[in-house]
Amino acid sequence: MGVFLQTLFVGLRLGSVYALIALGYTMVYGIIRLINFAHGDFIMVGGYTLIFTVPLMTAAGLPAWLAVVIAIAVCALVGVGVELVAYRPVRRKGTGMTALITAVAMSLFLENLAQAIPAIGPNPIIASQLFAPGGFRVAGVTLDFVTIYTIAVSAAVMLLLYVFTQKTRMGRAMRCVSEDKSAAVLMGISVNRTVLTTFAVGSGLSAVAALMYVAQYPKVYTTMGSLLGLKAFVAAVAGGIGLIPGAMLGGLVIGLVESFTTSYISSSLTDAVVFLILIAVLLIKPAGILGKNVGEKV
Amino acid sequence: MKKKLLAILLALSMTLALAACGGGGGEEPSGEAAGGDTIKIGLIGPVTGNNASFGNAMVEGARMTVAEINAAGGILGRQIELLEADDRGDATECMNAFNNMVAEGVQYIIGSATSGATAAITGMANEEGVVLISPSATADDITTEDDYVFRSCFKDSLQGDIAAAWVQQQGITKVGTIMCSADNYSSGLVNSFTAACEARGIEVAADESTATMDAQDFTNQFTSMVNAGVELVYAIYYYDAVGAFLVPQARAAGFDGIIMGADGFDGTLDYISEGTDYSVFNDVVYTNHYDATDSSPVVAEYVEAYQAEYGTQPLCFAALASDCLMMLQKAMEAAGTADDPAAVRDALADTSVTYEGVTGTFNLDESGTPVKGAAVIEFTYDESVGGVEGLGTQLVTTISADDLA
Numbered sequence: 120m121g122v123f124l125q126t127l128f129v130g131l132r133l134g135s136v137y138a139l140i141a142l143g144y145t146m147v148y149g150i151i152r153l154i155n156f157a158h159g160d161f162i163m164v165g166g167y168t169l170i171f172t173v174p175l176m177t178a179a180g181l182p183a184w185l186a187v188v189i190a191i192a193v194c195a196l197v198g199v200g201v202e203l204v205a206y207r208p209v210r211r212k213g214t215g216m217t218a219l220i221t222a223v224a225m226s227l228f229l230e231n232l233a234q235a236i237p238a239i240g241p242n243p244i245i246a247s248q249l250f251a252p253g254g255f256r257v258a259g260v261t262l263d264f265v266t267i268y269t270i271a272v273s274a275a276v277m278l279l280l281y282v283f284t285q286k287t288r289m290g291r292a293m294r295c296v297s298e299d300k301s302a303a304v305l306m307g308i309s310v311n312r313t314v315l316t317t318f319a320v321g322s323g324l325s326a327v328a329a330l331m332y333v334a335q336y337p338k339v340y341t342t343m344g345s346l347l348g349l350k351a352f353v354a355a356v357a358g359g360i361g362l363i364p365g366a367m368l369g370g371l372v373i374g375l376v377e378s379f380t381t382s383y384i385s386s387s388l389t390d391a392v393v394f395l396i397l398i399a400v401l402l403i404k405p406a407g408i409l410g411k412n413v414g415e416k417v
Numbered sequence: 418m419k420k421k422l423l424a425i426l427l428a429l430s431m432t433l434a435l436a437a438c439g440g441g442g443g444e445e446p447s448g449e450a451a452g453g454d455t456i457k458i459g460l461i462g463p464v465t466g467n468n469a470s471f472g473n474a475m476v477e478g479a480r481m482t483v484a485e486i487n488a489a490g491g492i493l494g495r496q497i498e499l500l501e502a503d504d505r506g507d508a509t510e511c512m513n514a515f516n517n518m519v520a521e522g523v524q525y526i527i528g529s530a531t532s533g534a535t536a537a538i539t540g541m542a543n544e545e546g547v548v549l550i551s552p553s554a555t556a557d558d559i560t561t562e563d564d565y566v567f568r569s570c571f572k573d574s575l576q577g578d579i580a581a582a583w584v585q586q587q588g589i590t591k592v593g594t595i596m597c598s599a600d601n602y603s604s605g606l607v608n609s610f611t612a613a614c615e616a617r618g619i620e621v622a623a624d625e626s627t628a629t630m631d632a633q634d635f636t637n638q639f640t641s642m643v644n645a646g647v648e649l650v651y652a653i654y655y656y657d658a659v660g661a662f663l664v665p666q667a668r669a670a671g672f673d674g675i676i677m678g679a680d681g682f683d684g685t686l687d688y689i690s691e692g693t694d695y696s697v698f699n700d701v702v703y704t705n706h707y708d709a710t711d712s713s714p715v716v717a718e719y720v721e722a723y724q725a726e727y728g729t730q731p732l733c734f735a736a737l738a739s740d741c742l743m744m745l746q747k748a749m750e751a752a753g754t755a756d757d758p759a760a761v762r763d764a765l766a767d768t769s770v771t772y773e774g775v776t777g778t779f780n781l782d783e784s785g786t787p788v789k790g791a792a793v794i795e796f797t798y799d800e801s802v803g804g805v806e807g808l809g810t811q812l813v814t815t816i817s818a819d820d821l822a
Contacts, residue, residue, distance in 0.1 A: 248692030
C-alpha cells in the first residue's frame with residue numbers, strides 16, 4: 120500500500136509538470152499547427168530567469184515564487200522574439216515542414232546561446248527552495264504541497280486557457296485563424312497579431328511550468344528543456360495535440376506511467392515504456408486519448 | 418513520417434556539427450615550441466557540463482603543479498607547457514580533443530576525469546604511442562587492455578571492496594544498491610560492491626536502477642529500499658544529482674539509514690538547494706581518494722598551496738591530476754628522456770617504483786593502476802551553525818588495500 124501510494128504521488132509530481140509544459144505545446148499547435156520544439160527551451164529560459172530574480176524577490180521581502188511574474192515576461196518576450204525573427208519569415212516563405220525544422224534549430228540555438236552567456240555558462244546551477252517544504256502524510260507516505268500546487272496550477276491554467284479561447288475576442292480570433300487563415304483575414308482579424316499573442320501566452324506558460332519544475336527538481340542547466348520538452352510533447356500528443364484538456368490528461372498519464380514502470384517493472388526501462396505507450400495510444404486512437412472531441416478544438 | 422525522419426536527421430547533423438565546433442574551440446592555443454625546449458603535456462577534462470567541477474579541479478591542480486615543477490627547474494632541465502582541452506564529460510568530445518592534441522605533437526596526456534570519456538581514448542593512446550595517465554577514471558578495464566594507459570587513482574573493484582569492508586566494519590548486514598546500468602562507472606562500482614558484499618556475507622536485499630546518470634527522481638527507488646528493510650544504500654551518482662535530488666528525496670521517501678557513495682560524491686556540498694532541510698545530509702558517507710583535512714605533511718602542504726592559489730579546498734580531482742604530473746615527472750627522469758614516449762612508458766610500467774603523491778604512497782600494479790587505500794568521508798551538519806555554513810565533511814576512517822584481506 121505504501122509503495123502504491125508513493126508511486127502514485129511521484130507519478131502525480133512528474134505528471135503535473137509534464138501537463139503544465141504540454142499545455143504550452145498544445146496551445147501553440149492548436150492555433151498555428153506548429154510543433155514548437157523550442158518550447159522545452161523556453162522552460163530553461165524561465166528556469167534561469169528564476170535563478171537570477173529569486174534573490175531580488177527575497178531581498179525585497181517578497182515570497183520567492185513571485186519571481187515567476189518576471190519570468191513570464193521574459194519567456195513571453197523570448198517567445199515573441201523567436202516568432203518574429205525565425206518562425207514568421209520562414210512561415211511566409213516555406214511550408215509546415217520548414218517551420219518544424221526552424222523550431223528544432225531554435226531549440227539548439229537557445230541551448231547554445233545560453234551556454235555562451237557568461238552568467239549562465241554550461242554548468243548546472245542549483246536553485247534555492249521556492250516554496251516552504253512540507254506535505255500531507257497518508258499511510259506513512261508524504262504528498263508534497265508543491266505537487267498539489269502544481270496540479271492546482273495546471274488545472275487553473277487549463278481552465279483559464281479554455282475560457283480565454285472560448286469567450287474572449289482574442290481567443291475567438293485565435294480559433295478563427297486556426298480554422299481558416301484567409302477567411303480570418305477577410306473577417307478583419309490581424310493574423311500576425313493573433314499568432315504573436317499565441318506565442319506570448321504559450322511562452323509565458325512555460326515560465327509557470329519552469330517555476331513548478333524548479334520548485335520540485337531544483338537543478339537548472341542549459342539542456343534541461345530537451346528531454347523534458349520531449350516528454351511533454353509525447354504527453355500532448357498522447358492526450359490529443361491541440362486539445363487543452365488532452366494536454367493535462369496526457370501529462371498526468373505519462374507521469375504515472377513513468378512512476379509505475381519504475382516501481383513495478385524496471386527503473387531502467389521508464390523512457391522506453393513511455394514511448395511504447397505513445398505508439399500504442401497512437402495505433403489505437405491516432406488523434407490521441409481525447410482525439411475525437413473535435414468540437415473542443417481551440 | 419518522412420518529414421519526421423528528415424527533421425530528426427537534420428537535428429542530429431546539427432548537433433554533431435555543433436559538437437565538432439565545441440571540440441576545436443575548447444583547446445588552448447599552443448605555444449611556439451614544436452619540438453623546441455618545452456615538454457608538451459596535454460590535459461583533457463570536463464571543464465564544462467554536468468561534471469564541470471571535476472574538470473575545473475583537474476585544471477587548477479595541474480596548473481599549480483606545472484608552475485611548481487617549472488619554478489623548480491622543470492623536468493630534465495626543460496619547462497613544461499600545459500595544453501588544456503575540454504571534453505564536457507562526453508566520449509566523442511574526448512576523442513576530438515585527443516586527436517587535436519596528437520596533431521599538435523603532444524606525446525603525454527593526462528585525462529580524462531570520467532571512465533566513460535576516458536574509455537573512448539585508451540585504445541587510441543596505444544595506437545598513437547601516446548602515454549595516457551588518467552587522474553580519476555576508475556572503471557576496472559581502463560588500464561587492462563592498453564600498454565600506454567596508466568592512472569593515479571584506484572580502480573572500482575578496489576573502491577567497491579573498500580566500501581564493502583567499511584560496511585562490514587559497521588556491523589551492517591543488509592544493504593541495497595541503486596545504479597545507472599547504462600553508465601560504466603555507476604554499474605561497474607555497484608557490481609564490484611555487490612560481489613564484495615556477497616563475499617563478506619552481507620546481504621544485498623534490493624537492487625534498483627535509473628535510466629540515466631542525470632535522473633531527477635529517486636523517490637520510488639528509495640521506497641523500495643525502505644520496504645526491503647535495508648540499513649544502507651549504496652548509490653553511485655555524481656555530485657549534481659546527489660545534492661539536489663538523491664539525498665533529499667531519499668529522506669522524504671522515509672529512508673533514514675546510511676546512504677553510501679563513492680568519489681563522484683566529492684563536491685556535493687556546492688550543489689545543494691538553499692533552504693533544504695540540511696540535516697538530511699547526516700549519515701551520508703562516501704569513499705574518496707584522499708581527505709583534504711588530512712594532517713599529514715604532504716596533504717597539508719598541498720592543501721595550503723592550493724588554498725593560497727584558488728581560495729578553495731582542493732577536490733580529489735585536483736590532487737589526482739597533480740599526482741599524474743608527479744608520476745610523469747618521475748618516469749621521465751627515470752627514463753632520462755622526455756622525447757621518447759616508449760621509454761617513459763617502460764619506466765611507468767616498472768611495478769617496483771614507489772610514488773609518493775598527495776593521494777597516498779603507492780606502487781602501480783601490472784596493468785598500471787595504483788594499489789592504494791581510500792578515505793571514508795561523511796557529510797556533517799552542525800545545527801548550531803545552521804544554514805549552508807553548517808555543512809561540512811569529516812574523515813571517518815581510512816582503509817588501505819592491505820586491510821582488505
